[in-house]
Amino acid sequence: MIRWKKLATLQRIFPPKLGIKIVLWKHLDPDQSQALKDALTLQNVKVILAEIFNLTNVEDLREAILLSLYTYTLQYARDEDFTIEKLSAYFSIVKDSHEYCTETSFMNLDETFAFFKDLLLCHSVYVQLDLVLDYIGEPESMTDLVDPRISETKGSQVTDECIDKENELVKITEKEEAKKYLRKIIINVLQEKIREIKLSVKEKLKQSEEMVNNKLGSAGYRDDRKKSLKMNKHHRK
Numbered sequence: 001m002i003r004w005k006k007l008a009t010l011q012r013i014f015p016p017k018l019g020i021k022i023v024l025w026k027h028l029d030p031d032q033s034q035a036l037k038d039a040l041t042l043q044n045v046k047v048i049l050a051e052i053f054n055l056t057n058v059e060d061l062r063e064a065i066l067l068s069l070y071t072y073t074l075q076y077a078r079d080e081d082f083t084i085e086k087l088s089a090y091f092s093i094v095k096d097s098h099e100y101c102t103e104t105s106f107m108n109l110d111e112t113f114a115f116f117k118d119l120l121l122c123h124s125v126y127v128q129l130d131l132v133l134d135y136i137g138e139p140e141s142m143t144d145l146v147d148p149r150i151s152e153t154k155g156s157q158v159t160d161e162c163i164d165k166e167n168e169l170v171k172i173t174e175k176e177e178a179k180k181y182l183r184k185i186i187i188n189v190l191q192e193k194i195r196e197i198k199l200s201v202k203e204k205l206k207q208s209e210e211m212v213n214n215k216l217g218s219a220g221y222r223d224d225r226k227k228s229l230k231m232n233k234h235h236r237k
Helices: 002-013 030-038 042-052 061-079 084-101 109-122 152-218 221-236
Strands: none
Touching: 030 042, 030 061, 030 084, 042 061, 061 084, 061 152, 084 109, 109 152
16 A cells, blocks of 8 residues: 555656657647638737637636747747648647646656657658769779770770770769768758757747746745645655
8 A cells, every 4th residue: 555655656746758759730630720820910829729728717827827838839830930730740749748847746847858859859850861872883903994905006095095984983983072071061060950959949948937937936836836845845754
């Protein structure tokens, strides 16, 4: 009995790990996404979201915070001119990450960020480099290029042919080197873009957290949370 109580306590403290999967159309279907994209004003977006998720009680602080989160999430998607597919997936990523973060009353930002990052990478585009490599084999030796039946009077002609073949091999080698260099540049650019996206996501997540904390603080949620933490520490002792 005591073991089951400890297990239940750990489940309340640490949120369970969720499997990462595609969330396209999970919370917003194509018609809803199109309606939100075509809404004339941000207030119209807010009204549509309130109807979809039944967040109509303006006096409920929790519903007001959720509605603000969903509205500003859609504002970003509209500002970036997302397609309805991107809009639906992006909204579900933010919504699922928020629900994962608030699943317990303890700070689990590291787990939430890891969950958010995995969701984001799962829906990122994998770019396949448009490079084609052809294997031409080993170059023929100079002795193979010279026909022993060719007379000495045609020696100069054979020499010119050898030089032409050598020039062709040099050109092919230069092309291969250029492809390798181009591939290196593309990989470096993609890696830099990924780093920028990670930093941008981390900064926006931090700003969102500060905004939510400010709203919760203004509603007196922080004082209640401190009391809850003190009670938990007292029970542990």
